[in-house]
Amino acid sequence: MEFGVSDELLGTFVPIIVYWLYSGLYVVVGSFDKLQNYRLHPRQDEDKKNLVSKLDVVKGVLLQQFIQAIVAILLFSVTGSDASASANKQSSLSSLARQFITAMLVMDTWQYFMHRYMHHNKFLYRHIHSLHHRLVVPYAFGALYNHPIEGLLNDTIGGALSFLLSGMSPRASIFFFSFATIKTVDDHCGLWLPGNLFQFFFRNNTAYHDVHHQLYGSKYNFAQPFFVMWDRILGTYMPYSLEKRAGGGFEARPIKDHKEN
Numbered sequence: 636m637e638f639g640v641s642d643e644l645l646g647t648f649v650p651i652i653v654y655w656l657y658s659g660l661y662v663v664v665g666s667f668d669k670l671q672n673y674r675l676h677p678r679q680d681e682d683k684k685n686l687v688s689k690l691d692v693v694k695g696v697l698l699q700q701f702i703q704a705i706v707a708i709l710l711f712s713v714t715g716s717d718a719s720a721s722a723n724k725q726s727s728l729s730s731l732a733r734q735f736i737t738a739m740l741v742m743d744t745w746q747y748f749m750h751r752y753m754h755h756n757k758f759l760y761r762h763i764h765s766l767h768h769r770l771v772v773p774y775a776f777g778a779l780y781n782h783p784i785e786g787l788l789n790d791t792i793g794g795a796l797s798f799l800l801s802g803m804s805p806r807a808s809i810f811f812f813s814f815a816t817i818k819t820v821d822d823h824c825g826l827w828l829p830g831n832l833f834q835f836f837f838r839n840n841t842a843y844h845d846v847h848h849q850l851y852g853s854k855y856n857f858a859q860p861f862f863v864m865w866d867r868i869l870g871t872y873m874p875y876s877l878e879k880r881a882g883g884g885f886e887a888r889p890i891k892d893h894k895e896n
Contacts (some may be wrong), residue, residue, distance in 0.1 A: 734801040
């Protein structure tokens with residue numbers, strides 16, 4: 636397999652570039668005073684309530700992306716010839732749609748059960764998953780801030796399974812993983828902006844995931860990054876209402892009947 640500026644190389648690094656460009660856009664947008672009325676938390680709470688510095692978050696995300704890139708290169712090296720040979724046979728819109736939906740369902744299933752297990756296993760939560768929950772007030776570029784082991788088990792292996800089981804080509808993976816990256820960043824952006832299509836089309840959105848980051852919602856809303864089906868099926872779905880917060884912005888409040896005692 637030639638490894639120049641190939642689909643495999645783009646599939647490895649484009650989602651990483653997209654991550655920083657899209658999260659950077661939210662950093663800029665979130666700094667505008669006029670948009671403070673669309674925040675789920677006051678901007679100063681990012682420094683007050685979070686238990687990790689933004690510099691450490693950047694370092695943690697870069698480490699995860701480094702591991703992710705190594706795994707992607709290895710995966711493409713093993714599957715590259717077969718994927719390239721079948722790419723032309725599976726280039727119709729209907730085939731791509733089927734592959735995307737399959738990959739979304741595989742990723743959601745893997746990440747739901749892995750994520751939930753990391754909450755219910757006290758050792759894994761204390762030593763691994765609790766790092767992500769140092770972000771009590773999520774923000775965009777903290778979306779992939781995890782312990783490296785969690786990043787490998789949850790995100791990287793989940794992505795590899797999505798790629799393999801959907802049968803998508805390396806070229807299709809560029810678009811799928813870029814889309815999944817944008818969705819994940821959006822879920823952590825902390826802004827409820829009018830006209831945001833992710834918030835319109837997906838029940839699993841920034842407010843839904845913000846509930847999970849709060850103490851009352853830590854045993855609910857495990858689903859990520861696309862659908863809420865597993866939360867609904869297995870009883871971990873916590874409905875919420877978006878209410879105006881005194882001082883500006885919104886607050887995602889759980890409906891009382893579902894709030895954990």
